[in-house]
Amino acid sequence: MAKTRRQLFSAFRPAPETTDLTRMRRARPPSSSSPDKPITRKLPAIDGIKHTGAHPDDTSLPAVDPLVILLNRSCFGFKESEYQRALSLDYTGWLLEQINYTSLDDSALESSIAATLPRVSWTAAQLIADAKTTGKNGQGATELIAATMLRQIFSKRQLFEVMVEFWTNHFNIGALAVPEVYYKVVDDRDVIRANALGSFPTMLKASARSLAMLYYLDNVSNTKSGPNENYARELMELHTLGVEGGYTETDVVEVARCFTGWTVTGSSTNTPVFTFLASRHDTGTKTVLGNTIPANRGIEDGNQVLDILATHPSTARYIAEKLCIRFIGDHPQTTAIDKVAATYTATNGDISAMLLTLFGSEEFMSSYDRKIRRPVEYLIGALRVTEPTLTGDYLSKLSNRLVSLGQLHFRWPTPDGYPDEMSDWINSGASLTRWNWVFGLAEDKLSTGIRISVAGLIGSANTPQTLVDQLSARLLRRPLITEDRDRFINFAANGGSTTVVLDSTTLNLRARELIGLMLASKYFQYR
Numbered sequence: 001m002a003k004t005r006r007q008l009f010s011a012f013r014p015a016p017e018t019t020d021l022t023r024m025r026r027a028r029p030p031s032s033s034s035p036d037k038p039i040t041r042k043l044p045a046i047d048g049i050k051h052t053g054a055h056p057d058d059t060s061l062p063a064v065d066p067l068v069i070l071l072n073r074s075c076f077g078f079k080e081s082e083y084q085r086a087l088s089l090d091y092t093g094w095l096l097e098q099i100n101y102t103s104l105d106d107s108a109l110e111s112s113i114a115a116t117l118p119r120v121s122w123t124a125a126q127l128i129a130d131a132k133t134t135g136k137n138g139q140g141a142t143e144l145i146a147a148t149m150l151r152q153i154f155s156k157r158q159l160f161e162v163m164v165e166f167w168t169n170h171f172n173i174g175a176l177a178v179p180e181v182y183y184k185v186v187d188d189r190d191v192i193r194a195n196a197l198g199s200f201p202t203m204l205k206a207s208a209r210s211l212a213m214l215y216y217l218d219n220v221s222n223t224k225s226g227p228n229e230n231y232a233r234e235l236m237e238l239h240t241l242g243v244e245g246g247y248t249e250t251d252v253v254e255v256a257r258c259f260t261g262w263t264v265t266g267s268s269t270n271t272p273v274f275t276f277l278a279s280r281h282d283t284g285t286k287t288v289l290g291n292t293i294p295a296n297r298g299i300e301d302g303n304q305v306l307d308i309l310a311t312h313p314s315t316a317r318y319i320a321e322k323l324c325i326r327f328i329g330d331h332p333q334t335t336a337i338d339k340v341a342a343t344y345t346a347t348n349g350d351i352s353a354m355l356l357t358l359f360g361s362e363e364f365m366s367s368y369d370r371k372i373r374r375p376v377e378y379l380i381g382a383l384r385v386t387e388p389t390l391t392g393d394y395l396s397k398l399s400n401r402l403v404s405l406g407q408l409h410f411r412w413p414t415p416d417g418y419p420d421e422m423s424d425w426i427n428s429g430a431s432l433t434r435w436n437w438v439f440g441l442a443e444d445k446l447s448t449g450i451r452i453s454v455a456g457l458i459g460s461a462n463t464p465q466t467l468v469d470q471l472s473a474r475l476l477r478r479p480l481i482t483e484d485r486d487r488f489i490n491f492a493a494n495g496g497s498t499t500v501v502l503d504s505t506t507l508n509l510r511a512r513e514l515i516g517l518m519l520a521s522k523y524f525q526y527r
Contacts, residue, residue, distance in 0.1 A: 061523065062479040064368035067091050070359060071477075072527045073327050073371065074098060075158035077381025082158070083477065095359055098159035099352050101197060109154050117143040117150075120185055124211055127182040129270045140182040141175040145409045146395050148188075152380050153390075163196040163351065164188075165376070166326055168410070169417030171207045171239060173216045175410040179267070183212035184410055200319060200349035201310035204239060208306055209274040211264050217415065220263045222256060224282040232256035234415045236309065242321075245314035251289055257282040258293060258301035316344035323354060328363055329370030330421040336363035368478075372422040373527045375405035375434075381527070382438050382519050383450075385475050386457065392449030401437050405430060426525075435520045442516035454511045462501050464492035464510065471514050476523045484523075488514060 064072075071078040071086055074095075078086075086094040097103065114121060119130070119140040131137045148164075155161050171192065175184040187210045195203035207213050214220045217231040232255035236247045261281035266272045276299040286293035286301065291308050293301050309315055320340035324332035336358065343350075343357040358364055373381055379398060383390070402408040412418045419425075440446040461470035468488040472480055480488070489498050492510045502510060518524060 059369075060481075061369055061526075062481060063366075064478045066365040067094075068477045069365065069368050070095065073364075074162055074359075075384070076152045076161065076377055077384030078158070079384055079387055080474070095159075095356070098157070099197065099355065101157040101160040104156040106151075106155050106157055109150065113147045113150060117147045119143040120147045120189065122185065124183055124186050124272045125270050127185060128179065128267065128272060131178075131182055132270070137178050137181050138175075140185040141410060144175070144185050144188055145399060148409050149380070149395055149398060152376070153383055159355075160197055163355075164193055166323075167192045167196055167203065169412070169420070170322065171203075171213065172412055172415050172417035173210075173212045173410070174413040175212075176413060179272075180212050180216050183210075183215065183272075186210075187212040188410075195351075197352050197355075198350075200344070200351055201306070204310055205303075205306050207239070208235075208259075208262070208302065211272055211274060214262065214264055214274065219259055222260050222262065223280040224257075224260045225280075227253075227256050227260060227282070229253065229256040231259060238415055238417075240309040240318065241312060241314040242318035245312070245318060247289060250287075254286045254288050254293075255305055257284070257286050258288065258305045261298070262302055310349060313341075313345070316341040316349075319349070320344055320354065323358055324363075325420055327358055327371075328361075328367045330423075333363050336361050369522075369526045371527050372426055373525055374418065374420070374425050375402055375407040375430075376409070377527055378434060378525070379405075379437060381524075382441055385524075386441065386452045386515065386519075388441070388450050388452040390450060392447070394447055394449035397447040397450065401433070405433055434525075435516075438519035439516035442512045442519065444512075452515070454508055454515075457515065458507075458511050462507055464489050464496075464498045464500070464502070467492055467502075467507070467511060467514060471511070471518055472523075475515065475518050478523060480523070484521075488517065491517070 067086055067090075070091060071083065071094075075082065089097060119127065120143050122130070122140065127140045130139065152161050152165070168188070171187075173180055173184050173187060175181050187207075191203060191206040191210050191213075195206060213231070217234055218228045219231040222228040222231065229252050233252050235255065236245065236251065237243050241247055261277045261279070263275055263277055263280070264272050265275040265277075278298050281298055281301070283296050283298075285295040288305055289308060289312065291304075293304060317337065320337045320343075321332070323340055324336050328336055339361055340354050340358050343354050347353040379401060383398075399408055403411075407418055437446070441450065441452065444451055457474055458467060458470055461467045468485060472478075472485070472488070492498075492514055493500070494510075
């Protein structure tokens with residue numbers, strides 16, 4: 001009997017966790033283990049380590065090739081050409097090429113962005129002058145959103161773009177109000193993108209001087225006569241140590257004192273710059289996490305705090321855990337966190353080295369079906385695997401749907417950034433919105449500017465059976481459960497023969513429906 005879409009959905013969708021949705025932050029002792037050596041060989045498929053406990057893996061689907069796990073987690077979806085290149089380079093070769101991202105030529109993409117979205121390369125002075133002249137404060141942020149989507153869709157430097165998104169959330173600045181709405185453009189370029197695969201301590205220090213961050217967390221108004229603790233608190237809770245990292249309320253007060261006088265000047269003359277004003281600085285002796293900050297100094301106080309935090313064992317652990325949550329699972333194994341934290345300590349926070357340790361771990365290579373695609377990853381992933389022709393206003397259609405799904409770039413209002421756990425993103429309403437979008441994509445109903453090529457996706461497949469096998473290989477890159485494969489085939493056959501050659505009209509219709517179903521299924525919802 002032929003099945004409807006609704007019946008197939010119930011079998012293919014991921015089930016959200018039913019446990020307490022409160023984010024659990026756990027204190028763990030610092031690791032003393034040695035870091036893994038950088039990957040220098042082809043890594044084998046690992047079948048060993050699976051996660052059990054309060055939040056076990058989804059074990060309902062067949063295992064996935066570690067190379068596909070790597071591509072899914074380090075790309076916003078991957079194209080056919082990228083998959084073939086990864087096969088030719090092998091796991092290690094492809095990873096090292098992505099780590100060495102400057103070797104990948106994105107000049108055509110960047111030239112196009114520069115020509116059509118010029119504000120993303122403007123200085124703070126240009127952006128503030130433009131806002132005053134045009135009366136449109138958000139133009140820079142609008143162009144930044146568009147440029148970010150273009151890079152996520154088209155860039156060859158996929159791991160770099162994934163890490164840009166990761167650090168954007170880590171050092172979150174909501175580009176919603178003046179002046180953050182235009183200063184975030186500079187922060188994205190000079191803080192996040194400049195350091196996304198570089199040094200965490202360097203990025204931390206750049207963020208402390210970011211005009212956008214200084215305004216967003218109110219350090220512009222942090223003076224000895226009117227101390228403001230917002231930046232000090234978030235610096236430790238969200239940027240470095242973590243909420244269970246061992247700091248106290250006294251440390252918050254003392255760190256705030258260290259950052260008095262760190263501010264922005266020149267805004268009134270359209271020449272905004274980071275400035276340390278000694279007249280606003282508290283020059284008394286301070287104690288931060290047991291370290292004495294001597295009296296009668298200036299900007300050195302804040303610099304010393306950043307060094308203390310960047311080298312603290314809790315920071316190594318916190319950054320390692322966030323990376324493991326992003327790339328391994330919502331509740332990663334302690335063994336994986338230990339390895340990445342040890343590499344942080346051994347390399348003074350080298351991001352590329354931490355990623356090599358993480359991607360080289362058994363925990364990562366066996367971590368299939370432990371991460372759900374968030375809206376950005378899901379929508380852009382669907383575009384990247386189907387490779388439609390994109391013209392006209394397609395970016396506005398994409399951004400509108402991201403608004404409805406709750407993850408438009410740079411729009412998270414609080415300093416903690418967009419969440420990265422399944423329970424925050426999967427519910428009946430969100431699932432319906434996702435399904436409607438991928439069916440609109442498959443059936444050419446999204447926009448005149450988004451058109452997939454069915455012929456390019458199905459190749460020579462012309463029967464229900466070959467159609468399912470071709471599309472699952474092309475879109476999902478993973479084996480199907482026998483029962484699921486049969487469901488897809490029977491759906492495509494519509495109650496008839498599974499091996500009959502379909503006429504062109506029926507073939508096109510069934511292919512489009514199957515594309516939508518596969519992209520709506522949990523096989524694609526997981527990354």
